[in-house]
Amino acid sequence: MHFIVFAALCSVAVSVLLKHCKSQQIDILQMLAWSYLLAITLCYVWFQPDFSHLSLTDTPWWIIAILGLVLPGGFIVLGRSLQRAGVIKTEIAQRLSVILSLCAAYLFFNEQLNSLKVMGICLGLFAMLCLVFSRSDQLAAFRSAAQHQGAMCSLATVWVIYALVDILLKYTSGLGLQFAVTLNLSFMLAFIFIFSFLILRKTQWTIRAMYAGLLLGVVNFANIALYIKAHQWLKDSPSVVFAGMNILVILLGAMAGLVFFKERLNRLSSAAIIFATAAIFCLAKAI
Known part of the structure; x- marks a missing residue:
């Protein structure tokens, strides 16, 4: 469970850093380019991929291609969704992507259920719903999304992309010797994708974005690496990792909001924290 805890901490750190940098008018796409450049180096040093085993048949090029596009694409889609649909509805789509992940755990990874896992997942979903509707205007805001086709399209894309990642x-974590090569090549492709976009946009590069991007690279790489380690450690319980990660992000994100951004908790937000804590306890006992 410790890998999930530290991965969630890094995930929240990524969100806090992005929110702070956005308020400081730092170009997020520049940050992403620097972050993936550093992630390539960290991945090579930490996992030591053996590129001598690259081949047209054995290397999972389809995963590399999809991950290389959806990892940076997720940030871009998230930004567009925030613009078109707003923070509340984007948060709903992002958090509830865990439903698709949980379905995959049983349909594709053949996970066996037990009572504690079911209880933990149910409590976690209750926590997410409490968070989703923790403000009086959230339900109305979610319904109003149907009035704007572009907003609904962005929300659906966020929902699918975050589940797909x-x-x-999870699939990458089970590739054995090909795991490190796949992850490193995915980071390389993500960097090429973002860098090419910035060149075509004729971006004016800044030192502030570079420093922020390198810091983002450290925490984002740690988030992904620890998340994969959690899947390797709990290879027979992907739902515990999927649900545990999202529940912990809710719990730690609420704490970060209180400490760093002076946000206030209402009754539903407090209930979300209680449900999330109980869910984590159940999932930890289910391992």
Whole structure:
């Protein structure tokens, strides 16, 4: 469970850093380019991929291609969704992507259920729903999304992409010797994708974005690496990793909001923390 805890801490750190940098008018796409450049180096040093085993048949090029596009694409889609649909509805789509991940755990990874896992997942979903509707205007805001086709399209894309990343990282964790090569090449492709976009946009590069991007690279790589380690450690319980990660992000994100951004908790937000804590306890006992 410790890998999930530290991965969630890094995930929340990524969100806090992005929110702070956005308020400081730092170009997020520049940050992403620097972060993936550093992630390539960290991945090579930490996992030591053996590129001598690259081949047209054995290397999972399809995973590399999809991950290389959806990892940076997720940030871009998230930004567009925030613009078109707003923070509340984007948060709903992002958090509830865990439903697709949990379905994949049983349909594709053949996980066996037990009572504690079911209880933990149910409590976690209750926590997410409490968080989703923790403000009086959230339900109305969610319904109003149907009035705007572009907003609904962005929300659906966020929902699918975040679940797809979860599922692909789980699949990558079981590739054995090909795991490190796949992850490193995915980071390389993500860097090429973002860098090419910035060049075509004729971006004015800044030192502030570079420093922020390198810091983002450290925490984002740690988030992904620890998340994959959690899947390797709990290879027979992907639902525990999928649900545990999302529940912990809710719990730690609420704490970060209280400490760093002076946000207030209402009754439903407090209930979300209680449900999330109980869910983590159940999932930890289920391992």
